[in-house]
Amino acid sequence: MTVLTTERLTLRPPEPGDFEPFRAFYASDAARYIGGRKDLAEAWRLFAADAGHWALKGFGWFTVLDAGGPVGSTGVHHPPHHAEIEVGWNTYEAGQGKGYATEAARAVLDWAWGLTDAARIVSYIDAGNEASQAVARKLGATDTGERAAHDPDCAIWAHRRPA
Amino acid sequence: MILRTERLTLRPVAMEDWPGFAAFLASDRSRFMGGPGTDRDASWRAFAHLAGLWHLKGYGPFAVRLDGRTVGLAGAWAPMGLPEPEMAWAIWDAADEGRGLMAEAVRACLDHAWGPLRLPSLVSYIDPANLRSVRLAERLGARREPGAPVPEDGVMAWRHPDPRSEDVAA
Numbered sequence: 001m002t003v004l005t006t007e008r009l010t011l012r013p014p015e016p017g018d019f020e021p022f023r024a025f026y027a028s029d030a031a032r033y034i035g036g037r038k039d040l041a042e043a044w045r046l047f048a049a050d051a052g053h054w055a056l057k058g059f060g061w062f063t064v065l066d067a068g069g070p071v072g073s074t075g076v077h078h079p080p081h082h083a084e085i086e087v088g089w090n091t092y093e094a095g096q097g098k099g100y101a102t103e104a105a106r107a108v109l110d111w112a113w114g115l116t117d118a119a120r121i122v123s124y125i126d127a128g129n130e131a132s133q134a135v136a137r138k139l140g141a142t143d144t145g146e147r148a149a150h151d152p153d154c155a156i157w158a159h160r161r162p163a
Numbered sequence: 164m165i166l167r168t169e170r171l172t173l174r175p176v177a178m179e180d181w182p183g184f185a186a187f188l189a190s191d192r193s194r195f196m197g198g199p200g201t202d203r204d205a206s207w208r209a210f211a212h213l214a215g216l217w218h219l220k221g222y223g224p225f226a227v228r229l230d231g232r233t234v235g236l237a238g239a240w241a242p243m244g245l246p247e248p249e250m251a252w253a254i255w256d257a258a259d260e261g262r263g264l265m266a267e268a269v270r271a272c273l274d275h276a277w278g279p280l281r282l283p284s285l286v287s288y289i290d291p292a293n294l295r296s297v298r299l300a301e302r303l304g305a306r307r308e309p310g311a312p313v314p315e316d317g318v319m320a321w322r323h324p325d326p327r328s329e330d331v332a333a
Contacts, residue, residue, distance in 0.1 A: 016219050035204075044243035045212045052214030056178045079211075080181060081203035150203070 004062065004107045011062035011074060011104055014051045018063040021070045022047050025092045033129035034090065053077050059115050061088070064095070064104045071095025074104040076112045076121065082150055084122045087112060087159065089135060102138045109139065109159055119161050124154040133157075164217075166225065166271045173225035173237065173268060176213045180226045180233045184210050187235075187255040195293040196253065216240055222280050224251060227268045234259040237268040239276040239285060246312040250276065250285045250323055252299070265299055273303065277326055284325065286311060288318040297321070 004011040014022075025031065026038040026046065038046060050073070053060035061075030072091040078084070087109055089101040112121055123141060125132045133143075141157040148154040166173040176184075187193055188209065189201045200206060213236070216223030224238040235254035241247075250273060252265050276282045287305060289296045300321040311320035 041244050045208050048215035048219055049208040049211035051218045052211035055214040079207045
């Protein structure tokens with residue numbers, strides 16, 4: 001099992017006990033830029049799909065925990081209908097305003113370059129999602145001006161492989 | 164986790180099963196399972212969710228392999244929303260029907276579910292209009308249980324007899 005640690009955070013693949021905060025996040029307005037609110041059954045399916053991505057592809061989404069428990073989810077995924085490998089991040093209410101998304105996503109990116117030969121890892125970010133755009137900028141990503149083929153509401157932000 | 168039968172190998176779902184699964188979901192053959200659907204996001208989520216069940220629950224559906232290709236899925240699963248663990252199956256292509264492949268696969272899955280997995284009960288939720296599945300359930304010894312809770316309108320529960328509690332002398 002892949003576990004990443006940062007100064008304040010632990011990242012590990014999803015476990016059953018992580019579902020409740022995941023469900024609460026996807027039931028909230030915070031989900032508006034990532035496919036919309038999800039009911040219990042839809043949230044479960046997405047949660048289990050995130051867990052399944054690890055088995056299918058060898059990498060996936062982590063639950064992000066601070067000393068108090070889950071504060072978000074961050075990871076890399078590459079569903080077959082997406083053009084490129086993507087790094088994504090979500091921060092639950094308990095983790096807001098602390099720079100957790102940037103800290104977690106930086107650790108994920110450092111790890112993820114070893115998974116792919118690609119020159120870039122992308123983040124598909126809704127054009128209205130300013131909080132996520134700010135995280136992308138802090139990570140050094142740039143808005144390519146392109147739109148995602150699988151979701152034209154999303155701009156393609158590019159993280160360049162470090163030299 | 165691998166199960167073997169006379170003709171088949173059963174293993175957890177893997178990436179190479181994706182094209183066949185997506186084609187099945189997009190076809191009319193998935194009409195008894197909420198299909199057909201061609202939304203790639205939803206199809207991928209449904210597929211990856213099957214793999215995730217193995218991690219989250221410790222068991223899940225097997226890909227049923229015949230001569231190096233996947234012909235469908237079979238096995239016990241318990242996604243959120245099911246009243247009880249279900250013994251589920253689907254054969255993806257009509258060309259693979261009629262040879263008893265699913266009966267052979269599901270028998271192995273039943274042995275595994277009652278034995279190593281020690282599941283407390285097993286039902287199959289079937290649309291009564293899905294005659295092939297009803298026949299298979301009954302061939303495997305399951306019986307319709309009108310009072311059993313069901314996860315959605317339009318399906319009924321067929322209960323599989325628990326070999327651990329059967330009165331073998333009867």
